[in-house]
Amino acid sequence: MQTVDLLLAPRWLVPIEPSGVVLDDHALVVDAGRIVAVLPRAEAQMRYAPRQTVELPTHALMPGLVNLHTHAAMSLLRGIADDLPLMEWLQNHIWPAEGAHLSLPFCEDGVRLAFAEMIRSGTTCVNDMYMFPEATVNVAREAGLRATVGLVVFDFPTPWGAGPDEYIHKGxxxxxxxxxxxxxxxxxxxxxxxxxxxxxxRKIREYANELGIGIHMHVHETAHEVETGAGGKRPWTRLRELELLGPDFIAVHMTQLTDDEIAEAAQYGVHIAHCPESNLKLASGFCPVGKLQRAGVNVGIGTDGASSNNDLDMLGELRTAALLAKAVASDAGALSAPAALHAATLAGARALNLDSEIGSLVVGKSADCIAVDLSAAATQPIYNVLSQLVYAASRDQISDVFVAGKPLLRDGALTTLDVDAAIARAGEWRNKIRPGATA
Structure with a gap:
């Protein structure tokens, strides 16, 4: 028998590849952080001698969720300015709060709070965009979470940089x-x-080509953005003319699209980060997910930041994405349960050029996976495991989270982050930030 590090034994195994498949009483065998076998449990027990076996008798085991767009540190601004349109929310509330309080400690505390929530919600990989990206790096290392860290650029100064040249240099x-x-x-x-x-x-495109890394940008988030585009151009047109669009480009939100722009997104291989709950809350519009997918565009799912969502629950987000897609397309088959699970896992991995590493439970990939306990009343009786995961299960039913075979959540308890300390620090920041507080 071959000795291995870990054997995960769920009632159901949802590999994502092939699409729509659910494997009964199969085991996931892990060694050195990688998947070495997916096979019937009885066969796994004959062939492998695991150092640890995790029994998951009422659980579905699936790939970890990929949060394709978020601003993790903004968890400290959760609820500070609700029920407002995007530009009023940004210009009159969020940017002033950031100008007064943004710092490396603010970002580290905000990211720690966010990552505690994300891990407990089944996220194993996050694509983050915020100032002080080193804070995201520091806490991702601490948490053991997989992260793609945004090298943020603005034209204007923030506490992290004086202007675009400094942002690019620091990045x-x-x-x-x-x-x-x-x-x-x-x-x-x-x-x-x-x-x-x-x-x-233009500089960013040059460096992206040179270094082989991607570009992640809010695009066509609101009608106002499109109507007031620089030089009278639609922003998408401007980005195309600047040669930013390509298979390494992730366009976030994309609620305002013509049929020609959808066809161009497919032509250029652009990926979409769909953030349905943030779009709904800010009344930004509807991303035409059905049309995009029919055109062959890769669509992943993100939560956006906790200040505009207001949670970082990817399981809830993929449910909203599935339901909203049906209403927008007037088609009950739009973004089906298997398609929604794919969007929240393998599609996000593909957008980040990580699909050879994560996003599905196949031999050779990293063991990034989550276990969802389906024994609760809310997910009974079980006729279709995929439907229960998408339309009925909640993040409270996620019991275990692994990244590269390392447990970040076991039996509902975080193993790498001190959630009580993160909550306490969030309270201290609230006392500083809330209206009427003095320095």
């Missing part, structure tokens, strides 16, 4: 420091067409 330095990191990568993150001018965008 390149961070990229160099992270070479060889097994779980952390970088991606350029120019904020949006209305906050970054042509010259920095």
């Amino acid at each position: 390149l330095e961070l990229h160099d420091q992270l070479r060889g990191e097994p779980l952390i990568r970088t991606i350029f993150a120019p904020h949006a067409p209305y906050t970054v001018s042509d010259a920095p965008l």
